[in-house]
Amino acid sequence: MAKKEVLALKGLSFSYAGKAQKALDSVTLTFSEGEFVGIIGPVGSGKTTLLCCCNGLVPKEIRGKFEGRVKFLGNDLARMGFPEISRAASMVFQDPNDQIFNLTVEEEVAFGLLNRGMPRDEALAAARAAVARVGLSEKLHEDPSELSSGQKQMVAIACALAADSRVILLDEPVSSLDWRSSQEVYSILDALAREGRTVIATEQDTSLLSRHATRIIVIDQGRVAADGSARLLTASLIEKLGLRPPAAVARRRKK
Numbered sequence: 001m002a003k004k005e006v007l008a009l010k011g012l013s014f015s016y017a018g019k020a021q022k023a024l025d026s027v028t029l030t031f032s033e034g035e036f037v038g039i040i041g042p043v044g045s046g047k048t049t050l051l052c053c054c055n056g057l058v059p060k061e062i063r064g065k066f067e068g069r070v071k072f073l074g075n076d077l078a079r080m081g082f083p084e085i086s087r088a089a090s091m092v093f094q095d096p097n098d099q100i101f102n103l104t105v106e107e108e109v110a111f112g113l114l115n116r117g118m119p120r121d122e123a124l125a126a127a128r129a130a131v132a133r134v135g136l137s138e139k140l141h142e143d144p145s146e147l148s149s150g151q152k153q154m155v156a157i158a159c160a161l162a163a164d165s166r167v168i169l170l171d172e173p174v175s176s177l178d179w180r181s182s183q184e185v186y187s188i189l190d191a192l193a194r195e196g197r198t199v200i201a202t203e204q205d206t207s208l209l210s211r212h213a214t215r216i217i218v219i220d221q222g223r224v225a226a227d228g229s230a231r232l233l234t235a236s237l238i239e240k241l242g243l244r245p246p247a248a249v250a251r252r253r254k255k
């Protein structure tokens with residue numbers, strides 16, 4: 001049975017204010033529940049911009065020339081406010097320092113829920129559950145700005161979990177993490193996709209995506225250059241895009 005469509009991007013084009021060149025050019029994509037989508041592409045190809053369209057930051061906060069529609073369960077994101085959008089889609093930014101500003105991990109994770117108007121007790125309980133899920137319970141009352149990069153990344157993921165968003169957007173979530181923490185992040189993402197959430201992650205390193213993503217989208221110069229299964233990740237494509245190959249592909253090439 002076809003999985004339910006959650007997010008639809010229709011004819012999206014965007015150029016940042018003051019720039020003639022399009023960061024995104026006629027992008028049409030749909031995402032369904034339970035999909036684990038990897039977005040790859042060269043530096044500057046539009047991956048981050050694409051994620052920012054999925055959570056309304058473009059064009060609501062990031063200005064420029066925007067064309068097209070983003071729909072969540074059939075509702076136009078343009079007509080939704082950010083508290084409502086947070087139920088639809090949450091973003092884990094590439095640099096967790098960009099999104100961490102509360103004094104304790106618990107407050108940080110509860111923040112979005114309190115903003116939505118959730119009673120404080122309920123919000124803190126949901127925050128504690130999300131923090132436990134990413135294995136950081138012992139840091140609950142610590143200052144998140146003093147955690148390691150990996151732990152900050154986990155706090156950012158806990159925020160998305162607490163928000164209970166249907167779509168979880170992650171911009172190069174493991175770029176500053178060691179191998180073990182990266183695998184921990186990806187196993188949490190696997191579990192979220194199995195629960196029916198839609199996980200959309202950009203990466204430069206294709207190793208983890210090749211093993212976890214159920215679908216790979218290649219973005220090149222703001223356009224969708226390819227969209228299919230992880231088998232798309234052939235050595236020649238990866239080389240063409242200038243990306244780091246999965247270990248298995250690198251080994252095959254050495255032989």
Ligand SMILES: Nc1ncnc2c1ncn2[C@@H]1O[C@H](COP(=O)(O)OP(=O)(O)OP(=O)(O)O)[C@@H](O)[C@H]1O
Pocket residue numbers: 016017019022023041042043044045046047048049050
């Ligand atoms: N804040 C901004 N202001 C102006 N132009 C921007 C801004 N952010 C990105 N761009 C431009 O938009 C295009 C797409 O950038 P984007 O950050 O989406 O690419 P990316 O694929 O995420 O790159 P990377 O792999 O380096 O993260 C680039 O040409 C970039 O220069």
Ligand SMILES: [Mg+2]
Pocket residue numbers: 047048049171
């Ligand atoms: Mg980027």
